[in-house]
Structures are given as structure tokens and as C-alpha cells.
């Protein structure tokens with residue numbers, strides 16, 4: 021995440037640093053994707069790219085006996101993850117790493133599983149998938165979520181909203197094609213359920229926005245950011261059928 025420079029960015033972070041997660045997802049979906057990774061060793065070496073405060077990092081550490089390197093470039097998210105790992109007695113198996121996921125310095129071909137929820141698009145999906153392939157040993161698994169269009173004709177306001185953050189967003193088939201180009205064999209994919217948007221993401225986000233509206237009353241720039249976040253949740257309520265978060269599970273092709 022780029023370092024904050026403006027008041028708007030500070031307010032945005034003041035919302036997101038206090039949320040249980042920074043994008044749609046939930047433990048059940050993480051567990052479902054993990055179960056699709058066949059033949060995974062009981063104690064896999066996992067890297068979680070763009071982990072945020074690490075909701076799914078901690079789920080992976082509790083759902084397996086493995087170790088997780090949790091990568092994010094925003095230090096305060098990792099500080100919260102470290103507190104969460106400590107509370108669960110997982111500090112020996114969860115290693116926060118503050119780094120750009122495009123240049124982690126992690127040893128190539130050293131992971132059984134690369135994980136990423138809602139983050140790979142930030143460095144360009146194809147670029148990111150090539151980096152994931154490089155981190156995995158041949159036959160290793162990749163699981164990631166990505167926003168995809170569900171309709172050819174999404175409403176203009178939805179296109180405008182996603183166009184700002186993710187101008188190259190495609191369809192499920194587009195992502196499957198990128199996976200194939202990057203040397204992955206698809207295993208399966210599924211759509212995140214509605215509760216992964218509302219219970220785990222937008223409901224806490226809207227509660228935090230309400231708190232800050234009181235604390236920041238009179239601060240026009242701050243209120244504009246909070247209005248924008250409420251508008252995004254409302255857009256999802258009205259037009260969530262136009263797009264989805266898809267969970268993809270794939271396997272790095274074995275060499276030779």
C-alpha cells in the first residue's frame with residue numbers, strides 16, 4: 021500500500037486499520053479453498069501475499085500445522101497481525117514480513133502453497149501470477165481471490181467505481197486464461213458467498229464509518245471519504261449481481 025500522504029488517505033487508513041479484514045472473504049471460504057489443495061502436506065510452507073491484518077493468515081495457521089509468511093507493505097496491518105498471532109499462540113508459525121509482494125526476497129521455489137485474498141491485482145494479475153509461480157515448487161498450489169465481472173453489461177456506475185481501482189478487471193474465463201499463460205493448471209474455482217461481503221467486511225466497515233462520522237464531524241475532507249465508503253457498500257447492495265469475488269485454486273505445473 022502506498023504511504024499515506026493526504027488527509028483522505030489517512031482517513032481511509034483510519035477505517036481499514038480497525039477492520040477485521042480489508043476486503044471480502046471469510047473463514048469458511050478460506051477453508052473451502054484450502055480443502056481443494058489436494059495432497060498438501062500437513063505442515064505446508066505457506067506465503068500469504070497482501071495479507072492485511074491477517075484474518076486469512078490466522079485461519080491458514082489454525083487450519084493447518086504449517087508455517088505462514090504473511091507479506092504486506094503496510095506496517096500497521098502487520099502489527100495487528102502480530103498481536104493476533106500472539107493471542108492465538110501462533111508466533112512460532114506466523115512470520116509477518118513488511119515487503120512489496122513484487123519483491124519479497126523470499127527464496128524461489130520454496131513454498132508448498134501461495135495464498136492471496138483480494139490483493140494480487142494491485143501489482144497486475146499476470147505479473148503477480150508469475151511471481152507466485154516463482155515462489156512455488158513444481159506441483160505447489162496457488163489459491164487467490166480476484167474481482168471478476170459476472171455480466172457483460174454492468175451498470176455504468178459500477179464500471180466507473182471498479183474502473184478507478186481495477187481498470188483491467190476481467191471475467192472468470194479471463195483469469196483462467198492468465199493462469200494458463202503463467203504455467204498453472206486450474207484445480208477449481210468458486211464465488212465468495214454474500215455473507216463474506218456483508219458479515220465479514222461491509223458490516224464492520226459501516227460500523228467504523230459511523231464511529232468516525234461522529235469523531236470527525238465538521239471535517240469535510242474526512243466526511244467525503246466516509247461518504248465514498250458508504251456509497252461503495254450501497255453500490256454492492258444494489259448491483260452486487262454484476263460482479264463477484266472469485267476464489268481460484270490452481271497448481272503450478274510440474275517441470276518436465
Ligand SMILES: C[S@@+](CC[C@H](N)C(=O)[O-])C[C@H]1O[C@@H](n2cnc3c(N)ncnc32)[C@H](O)[C@@H]1O
Pocket residue numbers: 021040041042043044045069070071072073074075076091092093094097119120121122136137138139142143
Ligand atoms: C484488499 S486488501 C486485502 C487484505 C487481506 N488479504 C484481506 O482479504 O482481508 C489488499 C492488501 O494488499 C496490500 N498491498 C497492496 N499492494 C501491495 C504490495 N505491492 N505489496 C504488498 N502488499 C500490498 C495492502 O496493504 C492490503 O493490505
